[in-house]
Amino acid sequence: MALFDKPAHVLHDMLVKKEISAQELTADVLGRLDAVEGDVQAYITTTREQAEEQAKAADEKIARGEKISFLTGIPGAIKDNICTKGVKTTCASKIIDNFVPPYDATVMTKLNVQTPVILGKTNLDEFAMGGSTENSAFHPTHNPWALDHVPGGSSGGSAAAVAAGSAIWALGSDTGGSIRQPASFCGVVGLKPTYGRVSRYGLVAYASSLDQIGPLTRDVTDAANILNIIAGRDEMDSTSSAAEVPDFTQALRADVKGMKIGLPKEYFTKGMDPEVEQAVKAAIKQLENLGAEVVEISLPHTEYAISTYYIIAPAEAATNLERYDGVSYGERIDGEDLVQMMTNTRTQLFGEEVKRRIMIGNYALSAGYYDAYYLKALKVRTLVQQDYLEAFKKVDVIMAPTAPTPAYKIGEMIDDPLQMYLQDVCTVPLNLAGLPGLSLPCSMSSKGMPIGLQIIGQPLDEATVLRAAYTYEQSQEYHKQMPQLGGKN
Numbered sequence: 001m002a003l004f005d006k007p008a009h010v011l012h013d014m015l016v017k018k019e020i021s022a023q024e025l026t027a028d029v030l031g032r033l034d035a036v037e038g039d040v041q042a043y044i045t046t047t048r049e050q051a052e053e054q055a056k057a058a059d060e061k062i063a064r065g066e067k068i069s070f071l072t073g074i075p076g077a078i079k080d081n082i083c084t085k086g087v088k089t090t091c092a093s094k095i096i097d098n099f100v101p102p103y104d105a106t107v108m109t110k111l112n113v114q115t116p117v118i119l120g121k122t123n124l125d126e127f128a129m130g131g132s133t134e135n136s137a138f139h140p141t142h143n144p145w146a147l148d149h150v151p152g153g154s155s156g157g158s159a160a161a162v163a164a165g166s167a168i169w170a171l172g173s174d175t176g177g178s179i180r181q182p183a184s185f186c187g188v189v190g191l192k193p194t195y196g197r198v199s200r201y202g203l204v205a206y207a208s209s210l211d212q213i214g215p216l217t218r219d220v221t222d223a224a225n226i227l228n229i230i231a232g233r234d235e236m237d238s239t240s241s242a243a244e245v246p247d248f249t250q251a252l253r254a255d256v257k258g259m260k261i262g263l264p265k266e267y268f269t270k271g272m273d274p275e276v277e278q279a280v281k282a283a284i285k286q287l288e289n290l291g292a293e294v295v296e297i298s299l300p301h302t303e304y305a306i307s308t309y310y311i312i313a314p315a316e317a318a319t320n321l322e323r324y325d326g327v328s329y330g331e332r333i334d335g336e337d338l339v340q341m342m343t344n345t346r347t348q349l350f351g352e353e354v355k356r357r358i359m360i361g362n363y364a365l366s367a368g369y370y371d372a373y374y375l376k377a378l379k380v381r382t383l384v385q386q387d388y389l390e391a392f393k394k395v396d397v398i399m400a401p402t403a404p405t406p407a408y409k410i411g412e413m414i415d416d417p418l419q420m421y422l423q424d425v426c427t428v429p430l431n432l433a434g435l436p437g438l439s440l441p442c443s444m445s446s447k448g449m450p451i452g453l454q455i456i457g458q459p460l461d462e463a464t465v466l467r468a469a470y471t472y473e474q475s476q477e478y479h480k481q482m483p484q485l486g487g488k489n
């Protein structure tokens, strides 16, 4: 019996009942990883020996009769921009490709209490800048549903690993869609919690007012359980929320009777693939049949969200990335003087997309343009936020596509950055407003690629998002499908 194709909660129950051991499970997932990784290339670093030791320790814990936690002995993977003590954390960049953090991110500290098995660090767009994982300085990742397609990004490695079965669960980060969009492209569940719900301490900063860590999983139950583990106030991150963390598994009830679902007309506009529109509307109809009420709403500033995001995110990125100067952080390429050394280092070791963002960001922040671009973007950000707050007076959740199209081919968009930015139309508004959002599979395109439904919630109301998602999930089978991967299933 294969184990790699099961969600964590099923495997957890099997471990509790002693039907399997953590070592058997880990061997099964590592076997799968060996079989598919050459094709999928989800990982930058694998930590096989550590994983085997962790599995052994989990089995010893079980043998001692200790109560085990949800993730005890369950193999998962971590996006390579989350600091892991003693394990290389590269952000898929040449500029820190030898960085071995001397500390764990808070999410890792919290996970490690559970004694999980960590298989390695997953691929991403360099410093999480991108939507296809093609901007990795090392290699692209391939979509397990069609290897010549992108897995989405920037958490493309995490999404592809979970979809392919080379990890049972994974962590990603989402600044403008980087958990939800790859989840949508790879047919898995991806949850971006409310800004502040999960500590960012130890997440290598891209755009600090937007970044948030969250889970990528096989199903909604796993997402709720992992959010339980990683959420909560952290003294090391002053932006983390002190709000009480509910038990999110309480939200796993198939019940949407009376729930008001907002359907924002601005999310179904030009550039949207008709198959995506149809699939998402059918999913919402399904929830209506299950007792929800659908209300048409308007989020009038949606059309400005992309331009706003692509000012604010690069501005923050330019500032955050100043530290990679060949002196304080990262690698160095020498030059005849200090300026030449820094120029060589940053010109040669940052990739094209990162340099583009640094230039856009510094331009928007420079004297003379600050008011016209950065300040204006901050004002529009408030308008986007207000749109949502207004809408949430009438509805409990908002539903929309996660991405305007299913996954596209590797190389198809990489030479057209603007086109790539426009792909983020459905995801970036949530980051600007700090709202929670979840993507879950709701259909397959005629070409056999997954399509994601996005569920958007009020600040700190991940519970209602999870309940809506769980209800939909229980009514269909898309989350149970796995890609064929050249007959390797």
Ligand code: GLN
Pocket (backbone or CB within 6 Å): 128, 129, 130, 131, 153, 154, 173, 174, 175, 176, 177, 178, 179, 206, 313, 424
């Ligand atoms: N695609 C978006 C960008 O390139 C989002 C990335 C992210 O969420 N990290 O910025």
